[in-house]
Amino acid sequence: MGMMSxxxxxxxxxxxxxxxxxxxxxxxSKLGFNKTSFKQEGRPSYQAADLLKLYYYGxxxxxxxSRRLEAECKRNIEVWWLIHELKPGYHTIADFRxxxxxxxxxxxxxxxxxxxxxxxxxxxxxxxxxxxxxxxNSNKNNFNEARLKKHxxxxxxxxxxxxxxxxxxxxxxxxxxxxxxxxxxxQKLDTLKQRKQKYERLSKELNESEATQISTTDxxxxxxxxxxxxxxxxxxxxxxxxxxxxxxxxxxxxxENDQNQLSKMTAKAMHIFEVEQITALADKGYxxxxxxxxxxxxxxxxxxxxxxxxPRSKHIDPAYQTDQFIYDSVSDTYTCPxxxxxxxxxxxxxxxxxxxxxxxxxxxxxxxxxxxxxxxLCTRSSKGYRQIERSQYQEVIDENNKRVDxxxxxCKKRQHIVEHxxxxxxxxxxxxxxxxxxxxxxxxxxxxxxxxxxxxxxISILGVPELLNRLKRWKDVxxxxxxxxxxxxxxxxxxxxxxxxxxNKTDMRHPRLALE
Numbered sequence: 001m002g003m004m005s006x007x008x009x010x011x012x013x014x015x016x017x018x019x020x021x022x023x024x025x026x027x028x029s030k031l032g033f034n035k036t037s038f039k040q041e042g043r044p045s046y047q048a049a050d051l052l053k054l055y056y057y058g059x060x061x062x063x064x065x066s067r068r069l070e071a072e073c074k075r076n077i078e079v080w081w082l083i084h085e086l087k088p089g090y091h092t093i094a095d096f097r098x099x100x101x102x103x104x105x106x107x108x109x110x111x112x113x114x115x116x117x118x119x120x121x122x123x124x125x126x127x128x129x130x131x132x133x134x135x136x137n138s139n140k141n142n143f144n145e146a147r148l149k150k151h152x153x154x155x156x157x158x159x160x161x162x163x164x165x166x167x168x169x170x171x172x173x174x175x176x177x178x179x180x181x182x183x184x185x186x187q188k189l190d191t192l193k194q195r196k197q198k199y200e201r202l203s204k205e206l207n208e209s210e211a212t213q214i215s216t217t218d219x220x221x222x223x224x225x226x227x228x229x230x231x232x233x234x235x236x237x238x239x240x241x242x243x244x245x246x247x248x249x250x251x252x253x254x255x256e257n258d259q260n261q262l263s264k265m266t267a268k269a270m271h272i273f274e275v276e277q278i279t280a281l282a283d284k285g286y287x288x289x290x291x292x293x294x295x296x297x298x299x300x301x302x303x304x305x306x307x308x309x310x311p312r313s314k315h316i317d318p319a320y321q322t323d324q325f326i327y328d329s330v331s332d333t334y335t336c337p338x339x340x341x342x343x344x345x346x347x348x349x350x351x352x353x354x355x356x357x358x359x360x361x362x363x364x365x366x367x368x369x370x371x372x373x374x375x376x377l378c379t380r381s382s383k384g385y386r387q388i389e390r391s392q393y394q395e396v397i398d399e400n401n402k403r404v405d406x407x408x409x410x411c412k413k414r415q416h417i418v419e420h421x422x423x424x425x426x427x428x429x430x431x432x433x434x435x436x437x438x439x440x441x442x443x444x445x446x447x448x449x450x451x452x453x454x455x456x457x458x459i460s461i462l463g464v465p466e467l468l469n470r471l472k473r474w475k476d477v478x479x480x481x482x483x484x485x486x487x488x489x490x491x492x493x494x495x496x497x498x499x500x501x502x503x504n505k506t507d508m509r510h511p512r513l514a515l516e
Contacts, residue, residue, distance in 0.1 A: 006081040016078045018455065019056045021471050023049050023463065026110060034105035043200065050083040051096040052107070059452045064430050064445075066094035101444025108447040111454055112249060114474050121272040122244035127281045127418040128265045129241070130258045131426065134433035135221030135234045135442075136278055137306055142223050142233045144213040148203045155196045162189050189452065217436040222255040235434065239421065239450070240269040243413070246420040247457055248450045249273070253443040258285035259357055262304070263294035270298065280302065281414040288357055289393025292400050302400050303411050317377035325388055329395075333364065334388050336378070340368040351389070364388040367430040393441055421453055 028047075033048035056081060058069045070471075072079045078384040097104075115121065162185050169182045206214050215221045223231045238261050239251040250268040254261065255257060259406045266280045280295065282304045298372060325334045325342070334342040337396055340363040342499050352358045369375055371386035379386040391397065404411055424430040458467055 001030075001312065003320040006077065006085075007079055010081050013466055014078070015060065015455075015459060016057060016082050017466060018459070018467055018471065019053050019060070020082055020116075021468060022455075023056065026107060027054065027469075028052065028103070028107075031108075031110070031270070033100050034103075041258075046086065046092060046096075047086055048096070048499065049102070049434055051088065051093065052104075053082050053390050054079065054088075054093065055097060055448055056455075059448050060456065061447050064083060064091040064431075064435060064448075067099075068484070069093050071136060071228055089307065097444065097448075098231070098441055101440045101447075104447035104451075106300065108251075108451045109272075110456075111451050114471070115247060115454060115458065116272070118470055120245055120247055120461070121249060121273060121497055123244040123275055123278070125281070126266070126269050126281045127241045127414050128238070128262055129283060129414075129418040129422070130238045130254075130261065131422045132224050132226055132234050132237045133426070133442075134232055135215070135218045136434065136461070137215045137218040137221045137233045139223075139233055142213060142221070143199075143202055143216075144223075145203070145206060147208070148199050151199045152196065153202075155192050155199070159189060159192050162192070220255055220437070220439040220442075222349065224255075224257065235439065237446055239418075240265045241418045241421055242269075243417050245457060248415050249422055249455050251446060253439055253446055255439060256370045258283075259288050260291060261298075262286040262288070262291040266295055266300045267298055270300070277301070281411060281417070283414065287397075287400075289391050289397050290357060290358055301403070303404055303407060303409060304400055305404060305412075305414075306397075306401050315380050318459035320374065320378040320386075322388065326505055327390070332362075334390075335482070336366070336386070338372060338374055338378075340366045340372065342386070343365045344390075348392065351391070361389045361393040362392075362433050364390065364452075365474040385402055397489070421450075423450055424444055425453055448496045 004446050018096050026047045033052065054069055054073070055064075058072070060062055063069060063072060067090045070088065070252070073083070166182055166184055169179075169185070201307055202214055206212075213223055221233050221235060223233050224236055226232050227235045234255065236258070237251060238254060238258070240249050241247070242249050249272050250265065251252075252265070252268075262280070264277065269280075270276070279301045280303070282302070284305045284307050287304045287306045292302055292304065297322045313508050319337055321395045327334050332344060336342060343366065344362045346362070348360040348362060349356055351361045365385050365387045367385070370421060371380065372378070381387065408455075429449075434445055436442050438447050462470070
């Protein structure tokens, strides 16, 4: 089928035209994309643009297997039109995705730059959250120290049982039967020996590294807590979602929990939006004093949900709970409900919480507790007096918690904003697991997924015809300033600014373009 007849078959508002237009105007070589060549046959290489279009089309239509994409190239009329009836093999298709992880992330950033220029982001309120996706590594191929010890102990017990069976065979009267039995037992002992060597090797690797666990199929994947006591081997995908249209401004793939990610993601979002102040919502997993402190210094107003770290003790009267002690920042003291002053010696002590970031605390107490008539209502401590602990980050924690308590409606918007992309990608499209191994390659696949999510959202908001018109307008400006934009695209230059300013096209020394 010729290209002219194919053109007639593709409707003017078909989303495939958006993919074609967007990819065609990118300078893929400067973004880091590599051509895919045939090493054995010696035929001409496929252009990166064609394979990128194929992947965007596939993920948009919930097709991401390289073998299925190969099949679509042979039977799908939209794919024929998109990549000019090329028919790459599945190996070529798969290698392109694996080999261009960083470049795929840069292409994602370019689409974010376009959306930013179209005023699709509020640039004022974002939500930072993470979601877990399964890795190409089963639970049985993930080990920690306790699990390795359990396996080695099991092997020792089984080996002792087999040796006892060998002794029983030696004492048996039926020599022929016992010889067959001994041969079978020796084979089992050899298998146990191989398994023991494997677990000892893994145990040695674990002890020599700083890691607490090791995965054998995908070394970068980790066992991550999903809910309560449920864990899954996978990755944690962090994203910063803008509040205006639930569009994703930035993301990152990590293999740890959420604790230390808030300031990193807010800093990236502020860099993209080119703002000095921003408001960020996050759930309880991000409530870490040090992160709140860093965010405050960055110019981020945080609304991070919190868990009461000083739960009300059933052994203490309600009138003497910790929150009834009043802190005075000027004198650095606490006043108890009975009016006694709790002071500190000024020393800082390290507070270590299992599985959480450590921090420094001050301790406050008073000798008046010993003679206080309300002592039994206030403390049952063996020390004989009440002691209050104050974190080095308590001030910024209190500020955040007060904002959360005073803005319940705003905090409830968090799920509404951030669960839209997660729900669409994981539940709607089924992308709850990755096809690749290694944190870098997984990040590349997530770049495709999030680019397509943003594209789908833009279609829902603007419609295909309007989005095509805006992309064409962007194309004119982008092509003219391509070198400058590509070279400095991490600065996320707003193309609308470039479009509006009057620049003498014979003189490219405009001050806004002299970014170096």
